[in-house]
Amino acid sequence: MFDIRPVETDYVRHRAAQFRDQVVRRLDGSLTEDEFRPLRLMNGVYLQLHAYMLRVAIPYGTIRPDQMRVLADLAQDYDKGYGHWTTRQNIQFNWPKLVEIPDMLDRLAEVGMHAIQTSGNTIRNVTTDAFAGAAADEVTDPRPYAELLRSWSTDHAEFQFLPRKFKIAISGGAKDRAIVASHDIGLRLIRRDGQTGFEVWVGGGLGRTPLLGQVIRDFLPEEELLPYIEAIIATYNLSGRRDNKYKARVKITVAERGLDVFRAETEEEFARRRQAFLGADREALAIFRDRFAAPAFRTAPVAGYEAQRQANPAFRSWTDTNVKAHKVDGYASAIVTFKA
Template sequence: MYSYTDFDAAFVAERNRQFRAQVERRIAGNLTEDEFKPLRLMNGLYLQLHAYMLRVAIPYGTLNGAQMDTLALLAEKWDKGYGHFTTRQNIQYNWPELRDIPDMLDALAEVQMHAIQTSGNTIRNVTADHFAGATADEVADPRPVAELLRQWSTDHPEFQFLPRKFKIAVTGAEQDRAVIKAHDIGIQVVEKDGKIGYRVLVGGGLGRTPMIGKEIASFVPQQELLPYVEAVVSVWNLLGRRDNKYKARIKITVHEHGIEDIRARVDARFEETRKAFDGTDLAIFDEIKAQFAAPAFRNAPEDDFTAAYDADPVFRAWADSNLSAHKAPGYAIAQISLKAHGATPGDATAEQMRVMAQLARDFGHDELRITHEQNVVLPHVHKSDLPQVHKILKAHGLATANIGKISDIIACPGMDYCALATARSIPIAQEIATRFDELKIENDIGELKIKISGCINACGHHHVGHIGILGLDRAGVENYQITLGGDATETAAIGERTGPGFPAEGVVPAIERIVETYMKERTSPEETFLQTFRRTGMAPFKTALYGEEAGKKARAA
């Protein structure tokens, strides 16, 4: 894992000192809210519906036990005993008071964390595949380059006042777990002729106008990556629509100008930017990479795992749904679900955070990951330790066996917390998870990803949910639009609307009808919801939701 240099530590400390003084001046009445707001946003502090909200970055979703312990400390000391993990590998505290924020930031700095650029029109927290460095299917660990990008983008003087926010995600594997096609820039580590390079996508994004990212370069060599990315952001910085907030993101710029035009501009700009890079970035990259060396994996028998798997059906169910293949023999990647049926997706109590931190120290080479799907990962656990890990998780309400299932729902905070929301998300997620747990058909349904957003900004990724739910305000009443067929992976797709929306109490019955239709239509239990939808199209689902007439029209269309 990356460890701060003296420069990093001094930079964060200086920023915290500045922000402490800014908070004091605001409270003393020497700064107006208009003056203070951009300053607090640069440091991750929002004012939401009921309180301030502090958004802390977990760069590329990686943290160690001590860092998780500090997140727990913040929850306990300055919040209401819990934190909310988000779809961009951040954690949000929903109830801090203004006076306490500088102390919270100082506590974070002690474990090399901060909230810088988690808000505002800047380059945000760089996210990455949560299985990075552990999965068997990657070309290279994407985190060193994510860290390089983080260092380059942090306080980058040219990019502090961009037309809008800018999000970068990196994957090292062909199988995309980082949703790179829905980011302003998506980066995939690739290999050509034995050399590592980067495939660069641009112009993806969800929100009001969802777009799938387009390839702007198929292979950018290591030494050209930073100047190339700088050229992309720089072209957009000049060209981006500052006249209209809704047209300001790079996805619109790419859409309006076309990818060829943007590529030509980027290539021209790249000739300028490359001159400013003298190879220092390569030296830094090598230093970063050395810090991400794989832990010393141990060789041990797997008998304990096999015995528990055969004897304990609860452990078996958890192992079947929450474990993934690890690159090291005898190891597994274990996901900890923060989606207990009926609970708030992505929330963890301070106590649970400490349990996860201790598990990482005792059984997981002191590493944890946060997924964009709002779960936690122990990326390196030897299989023989898994029965013990599972036992501890179970004792703390963390052993829900539902990863990738219908109750493993992404939900944004929605109108329960967010000032921008048009409807609630959390209660809808709670009701769906509770209902399908009662029906006991979750395992039979198989892989099905529901994603819920409480407004069109789409923090809940509803466009790329197999089933997407979007909460809106229709004449003063919460109303929910449903989309089907979205996909967040390398085969990314934007979901298609079923038709008119549903009132809050109609959402669960609608989801039940959709699921019943899938189970009736699928050719075998192996055919997933998404595969069935791609084969049948919308018609049978429309019939199930709106009646025979609507289905006929969909078939004819």
């Protein structure tokens, strides 16, 4: 049964304390590296050539100022003054000492952040459009759906040991800026006959065998989102290969077995699972929509903008590249680099 409660700070702190004890046992030799490996991966910790790496989750790329400050502090105190933003809208710290990582997790927990499911064969960070909630061409804001999927998938007991990692992306605009066809599951928000739903893609992915996904459902009503996604992943969990990690992704499962076979098994699984949700997911979606309510936009002066563009070629060039249309008249989304 899907629980509508989000990951709470107390739980994140509990996970950090649990990992602290595991690190102590690794350092005193009670745990071998082979025994420690699945435990650290569950907490986003990789062992690279020269150091450990911590990957911090930033769900669907949305972050608050206080969280940014903590990330900056972590980069300053435990890394080399910077972090690495990833394609899945997370951030990685590449030079922490293992003994320091529990302290990093404690500081993240203070602002509601963690590294759960940023590694391992599980459902990874759900990504969406960088302009989500603001894009002028948006069917509807995809972030409440991304939060629904994040809340549902975090520590989902059935999907902690999938054949391979699993990635989901949601696109809310007429233009697909989330690249849904390159994901294990891609979701495009669409409207049909006045109803909001999804075009569902499956079996995409990059890596050593890049494949474009295929449409498994051309229209999925929004109220059926979670049971259908759960049915896809359950089907993959049972039929995906575990004998070769390079052939374990769902894209290989779909390619080898055929989309029609995979679709039929998914639909059968969906029919069994949909009754178990009993509306809890729709109640959660309503709560998440409220959290993403638009702010009270003020009437902003726009006089002089075009004059400045014409008078300053450098400014005009920057706005041509970095300013995107906003759904609210008089506003725009601007892309600003973090680099000097």
